[in-house]
Amino acid sequence: MGALAHYIEREGISTTQVSLVKEHTLKINPPRALWAPFELGRPFGAPDEPDFQRRVLKAALKLLERDSGPVLEDFPEEAPGSASEEDTEGWACVVNFSEAVKEITVEEDPLGALKQEMDRLRSWYDLGVEKRNGRTTVGISEVDLDILSEYFVSLIDDVDSAPPRTDIPRFQMVKLAADDLKAYYFEAAAAQPGNATDKSLADWYYGETAIGKILALVNESCRLSGDEVLMKMSDRRLLPIHQKHHKLAVN
């Protein structure tokens, strides 16, 4: 981000920015930056907090009133809802996927298990979309979720299985399928009561669901595929850094 500030400002246009990683900003030394102690992905602090977002934006813009630079200033407030982990421990998906109620397991029928799980989340997903006046982040692949589910599960046994889109590289198809499925689950889970954070949803998604198990299996298929691009992607793009412990311990 700071490098872009250099490139644009040297063309004669003033820049200011939010910084989420102070160490990087100190190295790059852009003209103006407001360091904010927010989560990655949330440069304006928190969703649906217009007053707070406006304060952050104003503070970043006010750096433009300085006569000389570079300027690196700290934003003094934590984001609303940036609760400590104790405050978010209470979140749990209210659709129960425990073995006791799960009729289909990933081990016996991965596609069946996935479809069953997605069906159970459907009402929450629909409710979330309704609350946001029809907005959803699902659909980036432009492929129907049922087709994506079948494709994703097929990758467990065969990374060469026919992709639903042939106009994009295979690694991108795999990644888009993973992203769309995750978006569906996260939107459904975030629509439920409670203060769900990205970490609490990720702990549930990667650690407690059928899709989490399938993802670990697909990750492993990609890692062992012999295809350099898929192997690299399996290391970096399918599991977040804080969920690497869900990688399968298979050689």
Place this chain on the structure above:
Amino acid sequence: MVKVSEFPDDERQAYLDRDMPSFDETPFVKGKPLSERRVALISTAGLHRRGDRLFTEESGDYRIIPGDIDEADLVMSHVSTNFDRIGFMQDVNVAMPFDRLRELVDEGFVGSMADYHFSFMGATPPEKMAPSVRDLVDILRKDEVDTVMLCPV
């Protein structure tokens, strides 16, 4: 929480030690009072209009986002899994504060809002974005933009 400080030790250090371009000096352009400035937003969240070209590994180009975009049409194809996406799912303004900027124009805090805004995909090494910035700056000038608010992810 997705804060770098909460990454596992080895990953945190690798993240902080990433290769970065170095700059001998920092340019500094002074300008008009805020109330007379025309502001564009530029994000590195890999945002674009639904149906526009997806970002992929090392995409150095940008996507144009009209200021009056229906937020249902604003999507994200950033390749990283290491940042929070729930905030953006719930409210685009947490990543790209279109509504907030519009409000600041209405209250006279800034002069006006650009017609066009932009997004890159931040996982790309910045050097690969540099050639695209020249085109982008031409568009900014035609739109009479004198100030850019950069929004990381």
